[in-house]
Amino acid sequence: MSVSPVLDTPGAVRPARTWRLGSRLDDGGAALFVSKPFEPIAAALGVIALVVLAVLFARSAGLIAALWGAGGLAVGVWLRRDRGRTWDLCFAALLTMAIAVAEILVGNGFEQTVLFTAANMLEIVLAVGLARRFGDGLNLTTINGVMRFLATAVLLAPLPSAVLAAAGLGVLQGADVATTFLTWWLGHALSIAGVGGLILGLSRPEALRLRPPARALEAAVLLSLVGLLFYSIFSPWVAPVGVLSAPLALLVAVRLRFIGMSAAIILITTFAVGGSMQGHGPYAALFDGPGRAVMAQVLALVGYLPILIVVAVLEERDGLTRKAKAAQLRAERASDGKSRLLANVSHEIKSPIAGVIGIGELWREGKLGTTTETQVEMAEMLVKTARQIETLAYDLLDVARAEAGAVSVDLKPVDVPALLEDIRRSAILHPESQGMRIEIQPVSTRQVVTADSVRLNQVLSNFVSNGLKYGRSGGVVRLKAGSRADGWVRIEVTDRGPGLSEAKQAELFEPFNRLGMERSTVEGHGIGLALAKRLVELQGGRIGVDSREGHGATFWVELPAA
The missing domain is CATH 1.10.287 (Helix Hairpins)
Known part of the structure; x- marks a missing residue:
């Protein structure tokens, strides 16, 4: 008996910490194991049942076991508990006995029982240890968590046990080593991804997601469609509906997320591998018995396991949102x-x-x-x-x-040249204008914008006032207006002062940020430009600055033309 596909992927597990096998020496694990035995005993009985069913089904098809859920069940239950080294040892002993009992029940001899028990326990312990060590806290709602879980617990952990089982069966029964290795590895990888992922996904938040009647009905309908579709593909009739499988699987991933996709992968793997082992489906005419099982396993692993990453992307996006x-x-x-x-x-x-x-x-x-x-x-x-x-x-x-949005603006056509002339006349009366020239660059056409004349005057006056205070070394402040081809009018106030670095430009419109000038003799509070930005935005316009250190600065406003 060997190996295992069965179900697929992780669900939404949210442990609070990164787990390691035997992370604590003892925290009453043995007493807890005895006082609350239901879950470990139920897991052991489930392992026995799954082993017996897998082996009996494989023998009826004349093949080794390619459907295998026992390993995934054991890994999923184990990873849901982090009770310390004593609890781990007790649960490992219970699983070992369960697997050995199942092997004896199906009629395996002493050598086969020892081989399969050792190989399965090696895989389970490795999967748990790798998931706890490298599983990103087993948070299967993130891309990083899912990728690590799939790479370590799903794909890497079954490799040593597959080598051991293939070599052992080759010696004991003369089985083909390569086929046995592939069947074991692929089957057990699917088991850990599917069954283990489903168990890890049965957390309270995930269960509550399907609790409303409408969502539960939707889940039942979608999963029923998945089962019917893959039964049709891998039945004696081989219905040509395979083209619908990928869209349906993606729909399940989007609507039902981890629990739904894990259940869907279980259905897909069961019908694909089970039907192929019985000689049905698209692989029946192309491969012999073992080859059919391997191809069905590859279909489930390569075709549908990556959809779990899509689920992780959606979950991470929702979390970030x-x-x-x-x-x-x-x-x-x-x-x-x-x-x-x-x-x-x-x-x-x-x-x-x-x-x-x-x-x-x-x-x-x-x-x-x-x-x-x-x-x-x-x-x-x-x-x-x-x-x-x-x-x-x-x-x-x-x-x-x-x-607070409490400033009202009265948008009307505003004659820009007339407004600039009013601002110039007012500015030359200020004490800061002594020794400075305030010029208006002539325009060839009349510029009219849709704006609030009072608020626009307030914004441009602030620009001129700053030019007079900070640009005195240049001796001139120039006002300019010009039309753009896209139906906007750009109004500029330029000085020939020391200019601004890119770092200062990025902080320019922050309230109370004077860009290091608070220790200078230039008076100010650092809120004028922040207020100007809000006023321009309320008028539906844009505001900005163009400057280089040592080359002055041009503050501009763009407003829609009237």
């Missing part, structure tokens, strides 16, 4: 809290600052009593500082409103 939505929700809540805080802070600042400004102006004008020149100067500094704080309060309030 859930994490992204949760992170987005947290970010939105944090943003709402920040906006409320900014609004409250700005509101609380405005009233006392207005009082400070009033007192400072009265003091500066001498209405609170006789003042000296020094006191007048101090009063002017007080008023100037208070007005800066007042401006900051209004900016904070605007930022909070913009982020």
